[in-house]
Amino acid sequence: MTAKVLDGKQIAVDYRAGLAKEVEALKAQGVTPNLTVILVGNDGASQSYVNNKKKSAEKIGMSSEIIHLDETTTEETLLNEIEKLNDDANVHGILVQVPLPKQIDETKVLEKIAPEKDVDGFNPINIGRLYAGVETYIPCTPLGIMEILKNADMDLEGKDVAVIGRSHIVGQPVSKLLTDANATVTLLHSRSKNMKEVLKRSDVIVSAVGKPGLVTKEDVKPGAVVVDVGNTVVDGKLTGDVKYDEVSEVASAITPVPGGVGPLTITMVLNNTLLAAKRSMK
Amino acid sequence: MTAKVLDGKQIAVDYRAGLAKEVEALKAQGVTPNLTVILVGNDGASQSYVNNKKKSAEKIGMSSEIIHLDETTTEETLLNEIEKLNDDANVHGILVQVPLPKQIDETKVLEKIAPEKDVDGFNPINIGRLYAGVETYIPCTPLGIMEILKNADMDLEGKDVAVIGRSHIVGQPVSKLLTDANATVTLLHSRSKNMKEVLKRSDVIVSAVGKPGLVTKEDVKPGAVVVDVGNTVVDGKLTGDVKYDEVSEVASAITPVPGGVGPLTITMVLNNTLLAAKRSMK
Numbered sequence: 192m193t194a195k196v197l198d199g200k201q202i203a204v205d206y207r208a209g210l211a212k213e214v215e216a217l218k219a220q221g222v223t224p225n226l227t228v229i230l231v232g233n234d235g236a237s238q239s240y241v242n243n244k245k246k247s248a249e250k251i252g253m254s255s256e257i258i259h260l261d262e263t264t265t266e267e268t269l270l271n272e273i274e275k276l277n278d279d280a281n282v283h284g285i286l287v288q289v290p291l292p293k294q295i296d297e298t299k300v301l302e303k304i305a306p307e308k309d310v311d312g313f314n315p316i317n318i319g320r321l322y323a324g325v326e327t328y329i330p331c332t333p334l335g336i337m338e339i340l341k342n343a344d345m346d347l348e349g350k351d352v353a354v355i356g357r358s359h360i361v362g363q364p365v366s367k368l369l370t371d372a373n374a375t376v377t378l379l380h381s382r383s384k385n386m387k388e389v390l391k392r393s394d395v396i397v398s399a400v401g402k403p404g405l406v407t408k409e410d411v412k413p414g415a416v417v418v419d420v421g422n423t424v425v426d427g428k429l430t431g432d433v434k435y436d437e438v439s440e441v442a443s444a445i446t447p448v449p450g451g452v453g454p455l456t457i458t459m460v461l462n463n464t465l466l467a468a469k470r471s472m473k
Numbered sequence: 474m475t476a477k478v479l480d481g482k483q484i485a486v487d488y489r490a491g492l493a494k495e496v497e498a499l500k501a502q503g504v505t506p507n508l509t510v511i512l513v514g515n516d517g518a519s520q521s522y523v524n525n526k527k528k529s530a531e532k533i534g535m536s537s538e539i540i541h542l543d544e545t546t547t548e549e550t551l552l553n554e555i556e557k558l559n560d561d562a563n564v565h566g567i568l569v570q571v572p573l574p575k576q577i578d579e580t581k582v583l584e585k586i587a588p589e590k591d592v593d594g595f596n597p598i599n600i601g602r603l604y605a606g607v608e609t610y611i612p613c614t615p616l617g618i619m620e621i622l623k624n625a626d627m628d629l630e631g632k633d634v635a636v637i638g639r640s641h642i643v644g645q646p647v648s649k650l651l652t653d654a655n656a657t658v659t660l661l662h663s664r665s666k667n668m669k670e671v672l673k674r675s676d677v678i679v680s681a682v683g684k685p686g687l688v689t690k691e692d693v694k695p696g697a698v699v700v701d702v703g704n705t706v707v708d709g710k711l712t713g714d715v716k717y718d719e720v721s722e723v724a725s726a727i728t729p730v731p732g733g734v735g736p737l738t739i740t741m742v743l744n745n746t747l748l749a750a751k752r753s754m755k
């Protein structure tokens with residue numbers, strides 16, 4: 192068997208085309224969805240992420256601003272800046288790029304972003320609302336994974352799913368979304384003693400660890416769907432957790448790295464910003 | 474094998490004795506931990522729960538009040554009542570007994586309780602903080618389950634744990650706590666296709682469904698630990714999910730119903746109220 196390639200780039204292109212149409216419709220009603228991103232300091236990778244988000248938003252017709260604050264910005268200044276954006280009716284989505292300089296408490300910052308503008312879904316109140324089953328913003332990588340899985344030709348109902356990695360950014364929330372989709376989820380992590388056995392009996396594997404070579408051909412049940420959320424830079428190259436070439440021989444569908452989950456994450460930032468704009472009109 | 478009985482009543486008695494000492498110490502510093510419970514309407518079961526909480530708090534030296542509001546109370550009146558308690562420095566823990574009359578939106582009420590006084594841990598912001606790994610109040614039944622498991626003579630590290638039931642009150646948060654304890658958790662539910670196989674290979678089973686007879690002797694691996702969170706009234710008798718008599722023959726440790734998890738739940742309300750009083754002194 193050669194696995195179907197779950198082409199995140201193409202899935203993202205199609206999804207964004209749908210978003211662009213909805214943005215156009217909102218603009219016709221006088222509302223231009225706006226994504227505002229706060230960047231503190233001059234980290235090169237962060238600058239490139241932030242610019243990418245702005246460009247992606249503009250490409251589908253949204254407006255987008257970057258607020259660039261100095262590396263030495265105090266926590267109070269940042270909190271005041273967020274407060275202003277919370278109060279600005281023209282801003283629908285607010286992102287604060289992490290990591291933040293060490294003088295700033297990340298938890299305080301995330302809790303300051305108005306829940307209805309928290310398009311990353313990182314404010315604990317939105318995480319809690321996800322678990323409580325009330326209206327929220329779902330974190331973008333887990334949401335992107337669910338979108339990719341729609342393209343895998345597998346009904347998740349009652350399926351055995353192994354999620355590797357227990358972070359609150361990916362592993363935990365994607366486990367929740369998969370459980371909501373009626374899958375039976377086993378959450379694996381660095382202290383799991385029987386990872387290989389669990390993987391081998393799973394219909395779907397989602398790996399979000401950052402450990403290249405972790406998932407091998409021997410671990411994967413023939414016909415399983417494999418989603419690789421790892422993105423570790425090895426010799427200057429973005430590398431996933433899964434041995435792509437060999438696992439492709441046994442899986443029924445697989446995401447490449449790069450070009451798998453990555454493009455969907457930003458897509459879901461845009462998705463949530465559109466949602467925020469729509470909800471603001473109610 | 475005959476299973477060790479995990480005697481929740483006795484574990485609760487011992488735990489509360491420890492809390493009583495801490496309450497005494499706080500009182501010596503001029504702070505009397507206070508638990509205030511709001512009851513709306515005249516449901517008989519709810520009245521009995523609320524009285525039980527008050528009595529339990531007083532028994533370990535705390536002060537406790539019940540605010541009893543009429544069945545026809547408006548949402549606004551209830552929210553104002555909560556606001557007053559939020560602002561009252563003498564109140565450390567606030568509980569609102571559910572279910573609420575249908576004119577009141579439960580989510581709004583839970584989100585109104587100040588996070589630092591939310592000793593049930595049901596305000597979404599506290600649920601989110603649990604997942605984000607920051608200071609919070611952990612819901613009382615999951616916390617009680619973890620306390621009971623300490624008495625089961627089993628190190629959870631790397632163990633296979635099956636949790637049955639995906640509610641945000643028990644199944645989901647106890648899965649999170651078990652994962653934090655380095656167990657490998659599989660979350661089962663009504664749509665799981667392979668429940669029997671998962672149970673059979675598990676070192677620990679936590680059942681929180683409310684379906685008497687769900688877990689039988691055949692489902693349980695010899696030596697497993699079984700925690701029964703079910704509490705369904707059958708012929709006037711509180712009945713768990715587990716066939717206690719037969720499962721006792723194969724398990725290494727098991728909770729009875731009643732007298733298992735139940736007594737620990739109220740104990741953890743008291744635990745969280747003490748914690749809230751301590752945190753208020755910082």
